[in-house]
Amino acid sequence: MSGADARLTRLRRSLAESGLDAMLVSALPNIRYLTGFSGSNALVVVTPTDCLLLTDFRYATQVKQEVVDGVRSVIEESSLWLRLWKELRALSGTQVIAFETAHLSHLDAARFLDAASDGSRWLWRPSVNLVEVLRESKDASELARIREAVRIAEQALAATLPHVGAGVTELDVAGRLEHELRRAGSEGFPFETIIAAGSRSALPHARASRQVIVRGDLLLIDFGAVYAGYCSDITRTFVVGAPPSERQVEIHAAVREANGSASALVRAGMRGRDADALARDYLQRRGFAEAFGHSLGHGIGLEIHEAPRLAKSADAPLPMGAVVTIEPGIYLEGWGGVRVEDDVLLGSAGSEVLTGFTRELLQL
Ligand code: ZN
Ligand code: ZN
Secondary structure, three states, rough: OOOOHHHHHHHHHHHOOOOOOOOOOOHHHHHHHHHHOOOOOOOEOOOOOEEEEEEEEHHHHHHHHHHOOOOOEEEEOHHHHHHHHHHHHOOOOOEEEEEEOOOOOHHHHHHHHHHHHOOOEEEEEEOHHHHHHHHHOOOOOHHHHHHHHHHHHHHHHHHHHHHHOOOOEEEHHHHHHOOOOOOHHHOOOOOEEEEEEEEHHHHHOOOOOEOOOOOEEEEEEEEEEOOEEEEEOEEEEEEEEOOOOOHHHHHHHHHHHHHHHHHHHHHOOEEEEHHHHHHHHHHOOOHHHHHOOOOOEOOOOOOOEEEEEEEEOOEEEOOOOEEEEEEEOOOOOOOOOEOOOOEEEEEEEEEEEOOOOOOOOEEE
């Protein structure tokens, strides 16, 4: 059974367990996961015996190249939604249909109401995360893609660092890094590259700005690559143009220790909150509880932020085969911040850190 067949089989099993006859999939990453199709406009209907993909004329060729066996593709020239009602009417035994509440605009939801007023025979059931849950555990082909996205990111970072020094701006660094990502084979940027120098490094999600980097600045770089649709996500923090100060060394060592022990100890089966505590408890003992204000990590895959979550509020156990980030940080307003982020596979033999780039506090 190929990976794609297995995915549809797992989804069909979960639909049957929930008493659903079919599911309308509108989230593009879920569509890509189930069918292989990576275009920007599509709807998918999965029934126990059929999987129908509706898209438009722009993708007529792409569909032939990408869509896996067992999926029926339909090219619609005007409205995917009108075509959807027509195709649904032709599917016998399809009455109770799940839709994805998190991935439907109000405008699109209104179409359900319209269709319902037209003597509809369908019962629409709101659903959350039916496909996302399947995506948590990566199969071998997904894992190979993530490994390649990690390799590309690390190659790009290594090629960028020689161009970083006092006097350049954060935007200069972002531009160089994005150039090197493309050169190394990244299809795009999974999120806006974070380059934060000096006191701006205390902003966990700072966007690159025109700020000029000066001697002695901390420099936080958080970025990723995309390969065959799959993302990597990595953060390293450096010091620019001067040996690190005692305080910079101390803070960086605490973050590194939190990162290293959490990466080594995180396991499939552990609740997300217990994984989060692996780093949080250590930082708390060191007196940095207040300075680590975000969660420890998140799953990566077709999306840069996906399930599972490693957070204080996450009760769900981490599934075997998930790839998650471990990204503790210390942020001190007005002084600066340090984060060290790695991508970690939760395997049957324990955790495997996929990112290998040095975690030393390098002086650039
Ligand atoms: Zn990141
Ligand atoms: Zn992250």
